[in-house]
């Protein structure tokens with residue numbers, strides 16, 4: 547079924563997304579007050595991914611603020627606190643716009659990639 | 675049923691590509707902070723966390739006065755809390771961001787970005803794998819590549835003062851390339867009516883600005899049509 551071709555059809559786009567993410571990180575590290583450029587890179591990255599209907603890997607997606615597109619670095623652009631009012635979780639607050647991300651501490655939680663269903667569907671298609 | 679396998683394929687490549695590049699780039703020089711970067715970090719940190727009155731140095735003391743007999747100071751009224759609708763709309767207005775033209779920055783700040791871009795483009799075009807580079811394919815890839823951080827120079831232009839300007843691209847918008855020149859200046863150059871060159875190892879890529887008038891995010895999806903180019 548041309549697995550390699552299908553797999554690498556968007557390789558350039560993934561490389562570009564990856565590069566833009568790292569560039570945004572680098573710019574913020576070199577000049578910590580340069581939020582504008584960092585935001586510009588991340589928003590470009592998001593539009594690129596959007597145009598090609600590509601999902602951004604959670605490892606990347608969790609490192610930027612989804613509202614103002616700035617890279618979240620703890621102590622510099624975000625505040626990380628653990629709360630356990632109703633259910634224990636981590637709260638990441640963007641210091642620039644106040645948007646929060648919550649991560650629950652659920653032992654049973656798995657990323658979609660790590661779930662067995664994501665793999666079974668592919669196998670089923672290969673057999674038919 | 676039809677969509678799921680493709681989604682899986684995509685995510686797998688995403689993870690792989692991420693690992694490949696991150697090991698190559700982040701492990702290296704990007705992690706080390708130069709002394710210049712450290713001072714900029716400290717100044718920005720202080721600017722963010724100290725109250726604004728502290729950062730000011732009183733130059734003109736004669737204009738300043740302090741009342742002695744009134745021991746109680748009036749408390750300043752605090753504004754509304756940051757979180758809420760007001761803050762959000764404020765940020766939205768801030769998001770339309772533009773680099774200030776002619777503002778001084780240091781060229782050395784963007785050198786690691788250039789280094790990273792070179793590695794990225796080497797991996798994308800794969801210079802090392804084949805001695806004879808497939809030039810049309812490389813050009814095709816170059817069109818879809820990201821140009822933030824690449825060393826660019828203006829070869830020809832309708833406006834004579836742009837000719838010969840070279841530097842690192844730090845922002846690409848629909849109509850402009852924003853460059854940082856080695857003289858620590860930010861210059862924005864319109865794409866229209868200019869021809870740009872990128873030198874990579876032994877190859878020279880030429881970009882016709884007139885055909886490049888697309889947003890950088892949309893460029894990858896767009897098909898390039900041959901337009902009549904102007905004689906410059």
Ligand SMILES: [Zn+2]
Nearest residue numbers: 611614640643
């Ligand atoms: Zn934010």
